[in-house]
Amino acid sequence: MLLVDGHEDIASNVLFHGRDVRRSVTETRARETAARAVSGVQPAFDAGTAMLGLPEHRRGGVGLVFATIFVAPGEREAMAAKGLAQLRYYHDLARQPEAGVRLITTRDELATLERDFAAASTPERRPVGFVLLMEGADPLRDPAELARWSGEGLRLLGLSWHATRYAGGTGAPGPLTDLGRALLGEMQRLGVALDISHLAEESFWQALDHFSGTVIASHSNCRAYVPTDRQLSDEMIQAIAARDGVMGTVLANPFLVDGWTREATASVTLDAVVRHIDHICQLTGSAAHSAIGSDFDGGFGVETTPLELDSVADLGAIGAALTARGYRAEDVASILGGNWLRILRRALPA
Numbered sequence: 400m401l402l403v404d405g406h407e408d409i410a411s412n413v414l415f416h417g418r419d420v421r422r423s424v425t426e427t428r429a430r431e432t433a434a435r436a437v438s439g440v441q442p443a444f445d446a447g448t449a450m451l452g453l454p455e456h457r458r459g460g461v462g463l464v465f466a467t468i469f470v471a472p473g474e475r476e477a478m479a480a481k482g483l484a485q486l487r488y489y490h491d492l493a494r495q496p497e498a499g500v501r502l503i504t505t506r507d508e509l510a511t512l513e514r515d516f517a518a519a520s521t522p523e524r525r526p527v528g529f530v531l532l533m534e535g536a537d538p539l540r541d542p543a544e545l546a547r548w549s550g551e552g553l554r555l556l557g558l559s560w561h562a563t564r565y566a567g568g569t570g571a572p573g574p575l576t577d578l579g580r581a582l583l584g585e586m587q588r589l590g591v592a593l594d595i596s597h598l599a600e601e602s603f604w605q606a607l608d609h610f611s612g613t614v615i616a617s618h619s620n621c622r623a624y625v626p627t628d629r630q631l632s633d634e635m636i637q638a639i640a641a642r643d644g645v646m647g648t649v650l651a652n653p654f655l656v657d658g659w660t661r662e663a664t665a666s667v668t669l670d671a672v673v674r675h676i677d678h679i680c681q682l683t684g685s686a687a688h689s690a691i692g693s694d695f696d697g698g699f700g701v702e703t704t705p706l707e708l709d710s711v712a713d714l715g716a717i718g719a720a721l722t723a724r725g726y727r728a729e730d731v732a733s734i735l736g737g738n739w740l741r742i743l744r745r746a747l748p749a
């Protein structure tokens with residue numbers, strides 16, 4: 400079975416933290432441990448212990464990921480340059496035959512990926528598809544630039560992270576701006592799907608009114624269990640389901656358990672993940688709107704994930720936990736990949 404992960408910050412890890420997703424997780428960990436031992440200092444930004452590596456994607460059957468272009472808030476031209484560097488990185492990676500990575504930009508490319516993934520004689524030969532997702536629209540200096548990005552394969556776009564010039568975001572409540580409305584218009588015209596993760600609630604409701612295309616939450620959990628503005632209320636989840644959208648559960652302990660502390664990590668298991676997934680399924684009346692959006696290596700590492708997960712190779716363990724909870728095989732398959740595939744078959748251009 401082809402598993403799909405709806406959120407992985409791959410390019411920003413390469414460009415800002417010197418990681419290389421072509422290496423195995425084991426190798427990346429060994430290199431980073433050795434580097435710390437030599438320098439004797441912790442890096443300024445501690446990204447935690449790595450969980451992403453293409454060998455682990457293949458071993459775990461994770462054949463498709465939404466690969467992000469992520470830029471922290473900063474000066475306008477600098478954000479545009481950093482965004483374009485990440486776009487170039489993905490295109491360069493996809494041009495290296497030995498990397499086995501494909502950018503998935505059309506329905507045909509998706510169908511070919513699924514076929515080749517199923518036909519691979521060993522896990523090592525599996526292709527890994529990347530669908531490009533911009534997390535926060537700041538690399539776009541202007542909505543008119545979206546046409547070029549879309550031409551370069553961008554298929555999913557979130558308006559905000561913290562606040563952007565386009566909308567309110569996490570920890571920064573506020574409405575859509577005029578620029579945000581214009582950008583939604585361009586997305587509609589070009590067929591770029593909207594990722595509402597990180598969107599401030601006021602902006603969220605306005606965006607649903609202004610945009611009739613495909614809506615997802617690539618990486619968001621349930622506010623019912625973790626009551627912060629970063630997660631989604633029951634009403635927001637129901638609104639996404641009403642648009643036949645899908646929501647990826649983040650596998651970071653602070654997003655799974657309210658009031659989590661580093662000391663409490665030992666007690667967090669996949670039960671916490673199942674609790675969020677089950678809440679979405681109960682609330683929406685089916686297993687069609689819940690998926691995985693791990694956010695692995697998105698500023699946290701294995702120290703901050705449920706006990707059963709050591710790397711991206713272990714995503715299938717969520718299926719076993721759902722099965723133990725009584726979920727039918729077809730529903731488990733939907734949650735681990737089928738729901739994201741349904742969204743892409745609809746949202747990608749022919």
Ligand SMILES: [Zn+2]
Nearest residue numbers: 534597618697
């Ligand atoms: Zn994020």
